[in-house]
Amino acid sequence: MSVPSAVSSTRQVPLLDLHPQNGPLRQEIEAAVARVFDSQRFILGPDHAEFEREMAAHLGIAHAIGCANGSDAILLALMAAGIGPGDEVAVPSFTFFATAGSVSRTGATPVFVDIQPDSFNLDPAALEEAARSHPKLKAVIPVHLFGGSADMDPILDVAARHGWTVIEDAAQSIGATYRGRPCMSLGAMGTLSFFPSKNLGAFGDAGMVVTTDKALADVLSALRVHGSREKYRHEWIGFNSRMDTLQAAILRVKLPHLNGWTEARQRNAARYQQLLAPAGLPISVPQAADWQTYHAWNQFVIRTQRRDELKAFLASQGVGTEIYYPIPLHRQPCYLSLGYAEGALPESERACREVLALPIHSGLLDGDIEYVCDCLVRFFAA
Known part of the structure; x- marks a missing residue:
């Protein structure tokens, strides 16, 4: 099957466009920034405290x-859980590097676990297998990838039987629920990223740890300021990881709009599914699992064995795409010393060969999804 030749396209459908989201809020955001400027309280100022309360x-x-x-959020959660040298932490191999990298920063060792092929999330059966072969495991970090929750009940069951701490990485899944329960409320702690491309994005870097446990919250608040609850008195060895007040003020403006933006993503996902499901294309179209009762659709990721050809063709037609992720973590150069051979985690490796994210952001215009789907049809018809 040959790839269709590129044709001149006047339509551009970027993978992400922040202008439709941020543009209408410009005056409110500028007023929020001016408020911080007037206060001159740029670190842990009033807007920061209010944002924590509102979140x-x-x-x-x-x-x-x-x-x-978001990377520091994972590190802070691990430190609060007492994870350190000699410990092991189970993480999915198919995710962004920060999940495993934060484990390594504590001196602990990541134990890579395979994923479910449909949800892209950590496989509870593979986690149980890891528990049998890794007696030093002290924690597990299930990642709620692409906006949909991991299958938490069996993961929580494995963790409870082995006495592990559960830290939920929800960097891509703010607001998502698992069987009607909020993600990040199921384990000991949950972590968020407000990187600009997230459903709720700052104007730079920012992150958050959430917990239902007051004692953990107190420790986390201290760890982010060098382990100090009282100035110049340090109960723990923490580090400097404070959200800028400017970012908190901007995020406060954006937070009331989050549900609407997420609902737009949900409509976009449903439209893709409506158009692609009956098309008979040789692709796997993502669907929410039955436990993913509120899917945030940070990414809409299809699978195809012709991924690289398709990506190049869509680029020629003005459609932005991205590969999340091209290399599983257990095959990253910095982790090859752990001894995971190629083929050790087959579902993670297969996903890295097949996945392609299509545009799904809330700023898509009328006709954009239809155009992307038409491009897919034309590619596979050639």
């Missing part, structure tokens, strides 16, 4: 602790 209320989780970025 906790929005998520339905008692405590929200702002920090510098």
Whole structure:
């Protein structure tokens, strides 16, 4: 089957466009920035405290602790759980590097676990297998990837039987639910990223740890300021990871719009599914699993054995795409010393060969999804 020749296209459908989201809020955001400027309180200022309170209320989780970025959020959660040298932490191999990298930063060792092929999330059966072969495991970080929750009940069951701490990485899944329960409320702690491309994005880096446990919240609040609850008195060895007040002020403006933006993503996902399901194309179209009762659709990721050809063709037609992720974590150069051979985690490796994210952001225009789907049809018809 040959690839159709590129044709001149006047339509551009970027993978992500922040202008439709941020543009209408410009005056409100500028006023929020001016408020911080007038206060001259740029670190842990009033807007930061208010954002923590508002996020906790929005998520339905008692405590929200702002920090510098999503990677630090995972590191803070691991430190609060007492994870350190000699420990092992189970993580999915198919995810962004920060999940495993934060484990390594504590001195612990990541144990890579395979994924379910449909949800892209950590496979509870593979986690059980890892538990039998890794007696030093002390925690597990299920990632709620692409906007949909991992299958948490069996994961929580494995963790409870082995006495592990559960830290939910919800960097891509703010607001998502598992069988009607909020993600990040199921384990000991949950982590968020407000990187600009996220459903709720800052104007730079920012992150957050949430928990239902007051004692953990107190430790987390101290760890982000060098382990100090009282100035110049340090109860723990923490580090500097505070969310800038400017970012908190901007995120406060954007938070009331989050549900509407997520609902737009949900409509876009449904439209893709409506158009692609009956088309008979040799692709796998993502669907929410039955436990993913509120899917945030941070990404809409199809699978095809002709991924690289398709990506190149869509680029020629003005359609932006991305590969999340091209290399599984257990095959990253920095982790080859752990001894995971090629083929050790087959579903993670197969996903890395087949996945392609299509545009799904809330700023898509009328006809954009139809155009993308038409491009897919033309590609596979050639």
